[in-house]
Amino acid sequence: MPSQDTVRTDSDALSGTGQARAPLLQIRSLEVRFGSETALQPIDLDVLDGEFLTIVGPSGSGKTTLLRVIAGFQVPSAGRIEFEGHDILNTPINARPFNTVFQDYALFPHMTVRGNVSFGLKVRGVKRNQIEEDVDRVLEIVGLLQLGNRYPAQLSGGQQQRTALARAMICQPRLILLDEPLAALDATMRQQMQSFLKSVQRKSGITFLFVTHDQSEAITMSDRICVLNTGAIMQIGEPRQLYYRPANRFVASFFGDSNLIEPCRVTEHAGRFARISTPVGQFEVQCDIPDRTQGLVLTVRPEAFVAAGDDHSNIIDFEVVAVNFVGSETVTRLRHASLPDIITMKSKSASGARPPAVGSQIRVGFDKDQCSLVPAAEHGS
Amino acid sequence: MRGSVAGLALWAVAVLLILGPLASFLVYGFFSVEANDIVYELTLANFADIAANSSYLTTFFRTLRLAFEVAATNLVLGYAVAYFIWLRSRLWQSILIVGLAIPLLMSYIIKIYAMRGILGTNGLLNRALIMLGVTDEPLTVLLFNLTAVRTTLVVVLLPFMVLPIFVALERISDTILSAAKDLGARESHIFFRVVLPLSLPGALVGAMFTFVLATGDFLAPELVGGIQGFTYGRLVFSQFGLAYNWPLGAAMSIILMIVALVVISVALRVGNPRYLK
Numbered sequence: 210m211p212s213q214d215t216v217r218t219d220s221d222a223l224s225g226t227g228q229a230r231a232p233l234l235q236i237r238s239l240e241v242r243f244g245s246e247t248a249l250q251p252i253d254l255d256v257l258d259g260e261f262l263t264i265v266g267p268s269g270s271g272k273t274t275l276l277r278v279i280a281g282f283q284v285p286s287a288g289r290i291e292f293e294g295h296d297i298l299n300t301p302i303n304a305r306p307f308n309t310v311f312q313d314y315a316l317f318p319h320m321t322v323r324g325n326v327s328f329g330l331k332v333r334g335v336k337r338n339q340i341e342e343d344v345d346r347v348l349e350i351v352g353l354l355q356l357g358n359r360y361p362a363q364l365s366g367g368q369q370q371r372t373a374l375a376r377a378m379i380c381q382p383r384l385i386l387l388d389e390p391l392a393a394l395d396a397t398m399r400q401q402m403q404s405f406l407k408s409v410q411r412k413s414g415i416t417f418l419f420v421t422h423d424q425s426e427a428i429t430m431s432d433r434i435c436v437l438n439t440g441a442i443m444q445i446g447e448p449r450q451l452y453y454r455p456a457n458r459f460v461a462s463f464f465g466d467s468n469l470i471e472p473c474r475v476t477e478h479a480g481r482f483a484r485i486s487t488p489v490g491q492f493e494v495q496c497d498i499p500d501r502t503q504g505l506v507l508t509v510r511p512e513a514f515v516a517a518g519d520d521h522s523n524i525i526d527f528e529v530v531a532v533n534f535v536g537s538e539t540v541t542r543l544r545h546a547s548l549p550d551i552i553t554m555k556s557k558s559a560s561g562a563r564p565p566a567v568g569s570q571i572r573v574g575f576d577k578d579q580c581s582l583v584p585a586a587e588h589g590s
Numbered sequence: 591m592r593g594s595v596a597g598l599a600l601w602a603v604a605v606l607l608i609l610g611p612l613a614s615f616l617v618y619g620f621f622s623v624e625a626n627d628i629v630y631e632l633t634l635a636n637f638a639d640i641a642a643n644s645s646y647l648t649t650f651f652r653t654l655r656l657a658f659e660v661a662a663t664n665l666v667l668g669y670a671v672a673y674f675i676w677l678r679s680r681l682w683q684s685i686l687i688v689g690l691a692i693p694l695l696m697s698y699i700i701k702i703y704a705m706r707g708i709l710g711t712n713g714l715l716n717r718a719l720i721m722l723g724v725t726d727e728p729l730t731v732l733l734f735n736l737t738a739v740r741t742t743l744v745v746v747l748l749p750f751m752v753l754p755i756f757v758a759l760e761r762i763s764d765t766i767l768s769a770a771k772d773l774g775a776r777e778s779h780i781f782f783r784v785v786l787p788l789s790l791p792g793a794l795v796g797a798m799f800t801f802v803l804a805t806g807d808f809l810a811p812e813l814v815g816g817i818q819g820f821t822y823g824r825l826v827f828s829q830f831g832l833a834y835n836w837p838l839g840a841a842m843s844i845i846l847m848i849v850a851l852v853v854i855s856v857a858l859r860v861g862n863p864r865y866l867k
Contacts, residue, residue: 280772282768303773303774304774311769313763315763315765315768316766316769317766317770317784317788318766318865319865321865329773329774331783332773332775332779362866376769376773377773380774
């Protein structure tokens with residue numbers, strides 16, 4: 210029986226890309242406690258060479274603590290971090306081959322863009338000609354060549370962000386740690402910076418470890434995502450994997466709008482196929498089946514629901530609560546007497562389509578392979 | 591409407607209580623004295639007298655130099671003290687800053703008398719020197735000269751120097767220091783490339799205020815300066831006392847005020863560096 214509710218930390222998480230990358234960092238049993246409070250439960254995590262790995266989780270999940278431990282600002286209570294096979298916990302911050310992009314950028318206000326960017330080279334005693342050359346090269350990459358003589362106070366948020374990135378990149382680190390670098394930007398600028406960061410990462414080949422609380426940011430930017438909650442790893446995997454094959458209730462509800470139907474139990478199962486009993490009916494599912502039969506949650510993505518004909522094996526009758534036309538798609542809110550929460554259905558808008566009337570009954574179906582079954586308990590063992 | 595009325599009222603208070611008295615006093619600088627009576631006719635004669643009197647000018651420039659020395663000494667001492675306090679824990683910072691601020695609440699005269707007690711013939715310093723065997727007899731060079739004035743001013747004005755530097759250091763955010771460390775900087779790099787340049791404007795402003803306070807001071811020179819420690823402040827003071835020449839004293843004050851205004855306007859420029867605009 211496959212045990213899909215255990216956390217995937219193994220390298221099969223990357224099976225989708227078909228690339229086998231060597232681990233750059235190996236984090237083992239890393240634990241951080243502040244007094245009696247546990248900020249980070251013992252966690253294992255590999256950061257692969259050249260990947261864009263995102264640590265995502267709600268506030269207080271321990272993601273910034275993890276970043277600070279890797280950067281060297283925080284000493285862990287227990288555990289190891291190996292960089293290419295060598296333990297680096299005793300390596301001082303300024304000797305680790307990592308650089309950080311801070312949440313508030315932390316630019317030196319008394320230095321120009323060039324001054325900020327060249328700082329890492331100056332303190333290493335690099336020759337002036339070489340510094341000028343490198344600064345030009347990095348500023349070119351981040352598109353700030355024209356603004357080299359400006360002071361941080363004269364830059365927009367996005368430009369400050371680029372400066373901070375250039376300043377981290379110029380030291381040619383093996384790993385760049387980014388602590389919620391887009392949190393302070395407005396929505397438009399954030400989207401621009403998302404694709405910008407992604408393209409810089411791809412071109413430079415530097416490993417990015419990106420921390421955010423924003424699940425959509427994590428999904429759009431990352432090669433892999435590590436989901437943290439209350440100091441424990443909930444799941445590690447590629448964005449599609451977390452979205453379509455969540456390991457537990459937390460991950461299922463954290464990414465995108467998810468419809469959670471619970472409690473469910475398995476009445477019959479063979480391999481990836483199972484019949485389940487839920488508060489809204491008996492369904493057939495074809496997905497990863499947890500190694501338990503009780504205390505399960507059925508999750509169905511809003512876009513997996515379709516207005517049903519009788520050919521669907523999985524059918525639910527709902528009452529329409531609201532219909533929102535949002536352009537390319539129409540969002541329908543549905544209620545069922547046996548479910549505490551409102552169910553969301555998203556369908557492609559079509560010009561001739563007539564939306565269902567609010568208050569009317571609607572029959573909705575979903576395919577057996579367009580859902581997932583996860584344990585209700587959120588444990589990160 | 592209400593806002594502008596309140597604004598006018600504040601201006602009226604400022605003019606009546608601060609600028610008015612100041613102006614009514616400074617205008618004396620343009621009067622003259624004849625046979626112990628003030629002649630209320632506008633004239634620049636006082637300024638001509640000052641410019642022509644070499645002993646006035648010598649005193650003036652000696653005082654500027656003294657104030658500069660006090661400010662420079664305090665810049666170095668104050669920076670060291672502020673930096674020391676800045677590196678302590680939150681609790682110790684509070685304790686040390688309060689300890690430093692307590693003398694500011696004490697009477698100025700009492701502080702100067704305390705310094706006189708320390709520097710005097712039977713003072714703390716002399717007793718200590720005799721006990722340590724550095725000298726057999728009490729040193730008389732410690733008091734009633736320009737050095738005594740300098741020492742007293744340094745001690746008395748030190749808090750004015752430490753506080754602005756400490757504030758400037760406090761304004762340096764932790765993440766900036768983290769960033770410097772993260773970029774590979776050693777402690778000395780962090781100090782000389784980040785901490786010092788970011789706190790120096792505050793420190794220079796402190797030094798300039800110390801300078802202004804030291805140029806105008808007359809109590810410290812009067813009480814610990816003796817005959818040798820004669821300064822411009824005492825010169826002004828004597829015009830209002832012994833010499834009974836208010837117009838000349840007022841004219842001298844105007845010159846002192848111009849020096850103060852120039853230094854303060856420079857301080858405002860230095861304290862608001864280009865990179866913040």
